[in-house]
Amino acid sequence: MTAKPLDPTRTDRTAWITLATLAAAYGVHALDRSIFTLLVEPIKRELALSDAQLGLLTGLAFAIFYAALGLPMARLADRWNRKRLIIISIVIFSAATVASGMAGGFVSLLLARVLVGIGEAGPTPASVSILSDRFPPARRPLAMSLFIAGALCGTTAGLLAISLFGANVSWRTVFWGAGAGGLIVALVVALVIREPQRRATEAAHEHFGTAMAGLLRIPSFRWISIGSGLFSALIVSVQGWVPAFLTRSHGFDRNHIVLFLALAWGVGGVVGVTVLGALTNWIRKRGGPAVLISVAGLIVVTVAVLAVALSTPSTPLCVAALAVAFFLMPASQGPTFALVQDMTPPQRRATATALLQLISNGIGLGLGPLATGALSDALRPHLGSASLRAALLWVVVAAGAAGAAAMVLAARRIVGDLAREDTLARAPALEPAAS
Structure with a gap:
């Protein structure tokens, strides 16, 4: 039905x-x-x-x-x-x-x-x-x-x-x-x-290549995808290497790590994505650029908190900072998914989501953990057991800074992209910025 x-x-x-x-x-x-x-x-x-x-x-x-x-x-x-x-x-x-x-x-x-x-x-x-x-x-x-x-x-x-x-x-x-x-x-x-x-079906039978080209021609879509991928590289690196970091630098055993991740990443992440998602609903009233700037700010704050977690010798401070970071990290996906849907004609929405995930996962899964591991190996002769701590910190700062910059560039283009006649004809526009 x-x-x-x-x-x-x-x-x-x-x-x-x-x-x-x-x-x-x-x-x-x-x-x-x-x-x-x-x-x-x-x-x-x-x-x-x-x-x-x-x-x-x-x-x-x-x-x-x-x-x-x-x-x-x-x-x-x-x-x-x-x-x-x-x-x-x-x-x-x-x-x-x-x-x-x-x-x-x-x-x-x-x-x-x-x-x-x-x-x-x-x-x-x-x-x-x-x-x-x-x-x-x-x-x-x-x-x-x-x-x-x-x-x-x-x-x-x-x-x-x-x-x-x-x-x-x-x-x-x-x-x-x-x-x-x-x-x-x-x-x-x-x-x-x-x-x-569906609210528009006139192009439901368009060629696959046409749909892909139409999405990739949108500058803000490209920048959002790149920014999401770079932030994903940060997230996947932290998820993949924090257990080893906690073991090597703070003496955690496997059971404590699993329990900490369940509470911090699971419970904390659910609360964070819900609270910050509701906040984004309010920010969205000021328009698409405000949402993307808030995502860039979220990335910057996450990098700062992770820098504390990875730099401090204090185990309680490290755990507290990681918990805050896990509260923040998942919160960017909801707003970016929503913005991509807003700028996309209804008959391309699933394709847009899959393309966003492909680019994001390609950058995140392809670069993040590998770069962290390779950098840790390269630094080990100089830093010993602290090499993983340094490698994670460098990857977090580099990926986070680049990801935030990409979101700012997307914010500069999104209003113009949504104003294109071929997009506005079949997709709901963002609400205008508040005066």
């Missing part, structure tokens, strides 16, 4: 129910992705895997298919029924997660991870597109922030489950439970979500 078109003056109960359901779907998406990295050691012992095989399972086996299929899946979402695509995708990656728990060796586990990557390529662009049709522009920053909070809840659930039950429950049982939860969420999506009517 297709729902009625969105009333641009209000947000009804259906919109909030849709948001809660899609956030839950994003949560199982994040849970299925995160638990594998937390279960590497017991999987390695039971299946007798090498570190190289584990690297393939945690990285390329998932990432190649996830990245390669992101844009085709998004284009399908722009042309086809988004609800059905989300359901099919959740069923695929949830069933593959269950299959991961049944793996008898490297090959079967590799095939399961490939299927997880294929399934997880579909839901996010389609979900963001649906939410953009359900929520008017003035409320999109908060809606997108709450959607992002769903992923943080999923990651937190994985961390807490491993922390509380990891020693007493088989890794296979964890996969089976996570996969079963995903299948239940797929059923809820089927029963609850209604496909909204």
Whole structure:
């Protein structure tokens, strides 16, 4: 069934129910992705895997298919029924997660991870597109922030489950439970979500290359994507290397690290993305440039707080500063998702989300952790065990400064981009700046 078109003056109960359901779907998406990295050691012992095989399972086996299929899946979402695509995708990656728990060796586990990557390529662009049709522009920053909070809840659930039950429950049982939860969420999506009517369909059959070229011709879209990628490099580097940093520099053990990440990144991140998403709704009344300047400011403050965490010899101060940074770091995604939806015609919205994620993940995952590790190795002969601390600090400052600058450049172009006749003809404009 297709729902009625969105009333641009209000947000009804259906919109909030849709948001809660899609956030839950994003949560199982994040849970299925995160638990594998937390279960590497017991999987390695039971299946007798090498570190190289584990690297393939945690990285390329998932990432190649996830990245390669992101844009085709998004284009399908722009042309086809988004609800059905989300359901099919959740069923695929949830069933593959269950299959991961049944793996008898490297090959079967590799095939399961490939299927997880294929399934997880579909839901996010389609979900963001649906939410953009359900929520008017003035409320999109908060809606997108709450959607992002769903992923943080999923990651937190994985961390807490491993922390509380990891020693007493088989890794296979964890996969089976996570996969079963995903299948239940797929059923809820089927029963609850209604496909909204798109507000423009005249170009629904445009060529894929035309859609891509149209997006890449928007200067502010390019700068937002680059800025998001650079900030992602900072975030992924911190996520990937802070556990080792806490172990080497502050003597943390594995259980304390998992519990700290669950509370700081999970709970703190959810609170941060919700509170700052609501604040962005207010900032948005002053126009798109104000939102992007606030994101740039968020990045600068995050860099400053992380600089304290990485520089201080005091463990309590380090932990407190990291907690503040984890409160801030996820908050940029909601506003940037919302702005990209505002500047994009409805028939390109899922494609725009996937392209933003592709550029962001390409820069973030491709540069951040690798640059940190390589720099730490290069500094080790001079700094010894402090090399990781210095490498993280340099990457955080460089990526953060460049990311903030990119957001400022986007702010300078966004009003002109939204004023283009071919964009305004089919996309809702941002509210004018307050006088």
